[in-house]
Amino acid sequence: MLKLFIVLIAGYAIADFLVCTHRIQAITEKYQFSIVSSAIHAIITYAVLQVWLCWQIPLLIFLIHFLIDLLIHHRSADSTAAFIVCKSTHIVGLFAASLLLAGTGWITGFTGTGYLLLVQVAGFIGTVQGSGQLIDRFTSKIKETNNLVINGLAGGGKLIGELERMLIFLFIFIGYPAGIGFLVAAKSILRFEEAKKQKLAEYVLIGTLLSFSMAIVGASVTKWATEL
Numbered sequence: 001m002l003k004l005f006i007v008l009i010a011g012y013a014i015a016d017f018l019v020c021t022h023r024i025q026a027i028t029e030k031y032q033f034s035i036v037s038s039a040i041h042a043i044i045t046y047a048v049l050q051v052w053l054c055w056q057i058p059l060l061i062f063l064i065h066f067l068i069d070l071l072i073h074h075r076s077a078d079s080t081a082a083f084i085v086c087k088s089t090h091i092v093g094l095f096a097a098s099l100l101l102a103g104t105g106w107i108t109g110f111t112g113t114g115y116l117l118l119v120q121v122a123g124f125i126g127t128v129q130g131s132g133q134l135i136d137r138f139t140s141k142i143k144e145t146n147n148l149v150i151n152g153l154a155g156g157g158k159l160i161g162e163l164e165r166m167l168i169f170l171f172i173f174i175g176y177p178a179g180i181g182f183l184v185a186a187k188s189i190l191r192f193e194e195a196k197k198q199k200l201a202e203y204v205l206i207g208t209l210l211s212f213s214m215a216i217v218g219a220s221v222t223k224w225a226t227e228l
Helices: 002-019 022-026 030-049 056-071 080-104 115-145 156-173 179-190 198-226
Strands: none
Touching (some): 156 179
16 A cells, blocks of 8 residues: 555656646636646556556546645645645545555555656656745745845756755765765855855755755655665
8 A cells, every 4th residue: 555655646746746837827727727737647647557447546636636726726825834735735635545545446556567767757856846846935935035136047046956956866866975965065165155145145055955955855755665
């Protein structure tokens, strides 16, 4: 049952953080987005589980995501707390789905192929993209509250964060966590001038520590899941 739950989470990460982009949300109305997003989640989950004769799986996943999106997602207003509640509710819903699928005998576990690759890809996407969405909401609020003006490349900070999380993910997976220390040192040197301004230095430090922490947790959880 644990493997089944992990596969459901992997499908969710791929669908939510890679396929269901903000562009889809921007060009559709509330109910249209919920339907389209839920259908994408259902299709991807159906594909990763590879139990082709079990039509109950995509229907169940569609209903779970549709109801959660309808009740929670569109009330989030991009706040950090609402984002966490929304994603946590989806995870709880997927856990309930895994219990139901196993309990009814529709499916007892992951019987398809490619578990290792699936978990690695989903973990990578969740660590790099999923963490980025949370960090962006958290740091944007800090920037807005303190009236900070970031004079840099448009989207530069976001790209740097994604690259550093990619590297941390790689360092942990190849068994070289010491590489994270070199990454910290390199970033400290490059951000030396910003450190002279207290507000900006604290803003960068908060974002960096949050990014590093989430990358380490994401990579560690992914590595644990691949070893099941």
